[in-house]
Amino acid sequence: MTANKKDVIAEMDDTVAVMQKGEVVEFAPCKQLFDSPKHEYTRRLFHVRIDFNACSHVAG
Numbered sequence: 001m002t003a004n005k006k007d008v009i010a011e012m013d014d015t016v017a018v019m020q021k022g023e024v025v026e027f028a029p030c031k032q033l034f035d036s037p038k039h040e041y042t043r044r045l046f047h048v049r050i051d052f053n054a055c056s057h058v059a060g
Helices: 006-012 030-035 040-046
Strands: 016-022 022-031
Touching: 016 030, 016 040, 022 030, 022 040
Parallel strands: none
Antiparallel strands: 016 022
């Protein structure tokens, strides 16, 4: 599954892989990954807030 919301991931999967540029950079049990991400990219992802409404003007 591909997802970008931690709450959705936590309910759907026991283990999580974080990918950057098509490569897995971190793979861990969900709780461990959320409580203590090891990779800098994972830590940055967890601090990002995506506003999908801001993209509503893009033609689809």
